[in-house]
Amino acid sequence: MEPSNNKQLNTNKLFIVAGLILLGFGMIYGLTGAFQYLVPGFLKKYFSFEKIRPLHVSAVVFWIILGAMGSVLFYLQQYTQKKLHTPWLTKVQLLVFLFTILAILTSYCFGMFGGREYWEFPPLLALPILFGWLLFLYNVINTIGSIRNQPVYVWMWLTGAVFFLFTFLESYLWIFPYFRNNIVNDMTVQWKSYGSMVGAWNMLIYGSSFFLMEKISGDKTYSTSRMGFLLYFIGLFNLMFNWGHHIYTLPTYHFIQYVSYVVSMTELLILGRIIYEWRASVSTARRHFHHAAYKFILAADVWVFLTLLLAIGMSVPALNIYTHGTFITVAHTMGATIGINTFLLLAIAFDILHETCLTFEPNTKLFNRTYFVINASLFAFWISLIAVGVMQSKWQMSEPRILFGSMMVELKPFFISFFIFGLILTIGILIIIYPLIKNQLLCYYTKSKSKKTT
Amino acid sequence: MAYDKHKFIIITFLLSAFLCYTCYIYNSLPRKASAMDEQSSAGKLIWQKYNCGACHQVYGLGGFLGPDLTNEYTARDTAFIKLFLKDASVFTPVMPVFNMPESEMDALLSYLKSIDASGKSDLRTFKVNSNGTIEQ
Numbered sequence A: 001m002e003p004s005n006n007k008q009l010n011t012n013k014l015f016i017v018a019g020l021i022l023l024g025f026g027m028i029y030g031l032t033g034a035f036q037y038l039v040p041g042f043l044k045k046y047f048s049f050e051k052i053r054p055l056h057v058s059a060v061v062f063w064i065i066l067g068a069m070g071s072v073l074f075y076l077q078q079y080t081q082k083k084l085h086t087p088w089l090t091k092v093q094l095l096v097f098l099f100t101i102l103a104i105l106t107s108y109c110f111g112m113f114g115g116r117e118y119w120e121f122p123p124l125l126a127l128p129i130l131f132g133w134l135l136f137l138y139n140v141i142n143t144i145g146s147i148r149n150q151p152v153y154v155w156m157w158l159t160g161a162v163f164f165l166f167t168f169l170e171s172y173l174w175i176f177p178y179f180r181n182n183i184v185n186d187m188t189v190q191w192k193s194y195g196s197m198v199g200a201w202n203m204l205i206y207g208s209s210f211f212l213m214e215k216i217s218g219d220k221t222y223s224t225s226r227m228g229f230l231l232y233f234i235g236l237f238n239l240m241f242n243w244g245h246h247i248y249t250l251p252t253y254h255f256i257q258y259v260s261y262v263v264s265m266t267e268l269l270i271l272g273r274i275i276y277e278w279r280a281s282v283s284t285a286r287r288h289f290h291h292a293a294y295k296f297i298l299a300a301d302v303w304v305f306l307t308l309l310l311a312i313g314m315s316v317p318a319l320n321i322y323t324h325g326t327f328i329t330v331a332h333t334m335g336a337t338i339g340i341n342t343f344l345l346l347a348i349a350f351d352i353l354h355e356t357c358l359t360f361e362p363n364t365k366l367f368n369r370t371y372f373v374i375n376a377s378l379f380a381f382w383i384s385l386i387a388v389g390v391m392q393s394k395w396q397m398s399e400p401r402i403l404f405g406s407m408m409v410e411l412k413p414f415f416i417s418f419f420i421f422g423l424i425l426t427i428g429i430l431i432i433i434y435p436l437i438k439n440q441l442l443c444y445y446t447k448s449k450s451k452k453t454t
Numbered sequence B: 001m002a003y004d005k006h007k008f009i010i011i012t013f014l015l016s017a018f019l020c021y022t023c024y025i026y027n028s029l030p031r032k033a034s035a036m037d038e039q040s041s042a043g044k045l046i047w048q049k050y051n052c053g054a055c056h057q058v059y060g061l062g063g064f065l066g067p068d069l070t071n072e073y074t075a076r077d078t079a080f081i082k083l084f085l086k087d088a089s090v091f092t093p094v095m096p097v098f099n100m101p102e103s104e105m106d107a108l109l110s111y112l113k114s115i116d117a118s119g120k121s122d123l124r125t126f127k128v129n130s131n132g133t134i135e136q
């Protein structure tokens, strides 16, 4: 068996490249959406907000999903030191995903919907996604073989792959009238599935970043330690039971609120550990900071802390009524999907793509400056979203309320800052990902050319 | 090996608890009797067909460019809502001009009616308990 080699051009890398391209487009859609908050009716005729929002959210969600799948497929081979169980299936998997994503984005452009929030596309398009995921799961399970004596990241990959399948199916239960015939039932099951689904892709990404950390530091003790597994089980416990915080204000069962509230508080243990280990991680950081991949892991660490702080606050029902239905929720979602998911996947992308046929050395000065700009602008972006949310919350709770339209006009300065920092963030991320994408595509181009000439 | 055994015990316990919780919820969904009538069920699909949820929220969930519509049915009369569904451009430059056929408007209205009847989304109506939980 041939070990997977960084210099090989393979399908697994293409998952990540395709994801990066989607991220680029996704951010541009996001900017367009933010501009529509500033200039009501902007591009209404062709790209009204009901098209732009799903274009943005689906593009970035598929970046996360493709990146997660690619990283697992790639690292699984490095870990087992052998090829995947059925390598050609990944080609089919990639093609299925790419065609489906293209079909989904096109359907949005033509205003063809039919699904619910986050999966707004016509429900038939869920079938190829399901099929593609089954191919992924088949390869993951069979490549791993036995779960005995495996490090924590293998457990995380398996958990993520299985739970995504389950929650994705669950999120389509609404097609049966039994589940959708009452809005309360419909939304309860919807948010049960969505809450856990985010946990599922987090498992895949965290698993890959643990593997990457182990590679960078050469320290293999954490991934088999009791602490590593303890944190994994806390994560899984939350994935399974803390989804209720999305629907505290829905008139559903009270126990859903209580279970979620209590379970969420176990996240304090994770928060406590981050604070406790702060000094140790600072010294590790000094040792590895020269590493492009490591820099993004470090940034993600800070965002785990900030996001967890906000999440734990929002999980207290008494506080949740001030954050629910406002941009604070958006701050939480975008903070997590950018600061944690995207940053970890960028770290992984640097590791996996940095020497594909052409060795890629980022221009250090430009890289460092852009890295700083990305982090600073993301923080300002996040604070702007929270500020919008605080104002909306005040409005929601005020008695009497001014008109919705007048409230939106008052929020304009905050939307301006949201847009400007979003723009800087987008430019920063584009500068970082452009050479990664260019490098890969150049490689494919030169490879296919040399094949032709020989 | 003993260490591996503990992990299997924990994961089996967690998975069983998750399956029980899931089965319980599926089996006894929070709202039983009042099944949506056919028209409002069709209305839900029309809500999804036009992706109203990208701009509007129901129980605070959705996009934020437009207002929450959970209790719109009691807040406004149906003629007013229909005006929005036909051509909202008189009121706002944001909402698309749907020019909806009468049948779709009626279905959407019965959907809005059924949402409205399911509860109140107004956050001012919640009471905060000293242990941090909330009640309406």
Ligand code: HEM
Pocket: A026, A027, A030, A031, A032, A033, A034, A053, A056, A057, A060, A329, A330, A333, A334, A337, A338, A342, A418, A419, A421, A422, A423, A425, A426, A429, B062, B063, B064, B065
């Ligand atoms: C860089 C990666 C980004 C990711 C992963 C991301 C992710 C997301 C997600 C998951 C949502 C749904 C939020 C929710 O429903 O609570 C969202 C909404 C949104 N994002 Fe982003 N976002 C990114 C960048 C941006 C940028 C740069 C902008 C532009 C300033 C932007 C503007 C928006 C807007 C306008 C919404 C809709 C808010 C609403 O619900 O009305 N996003 N984004």
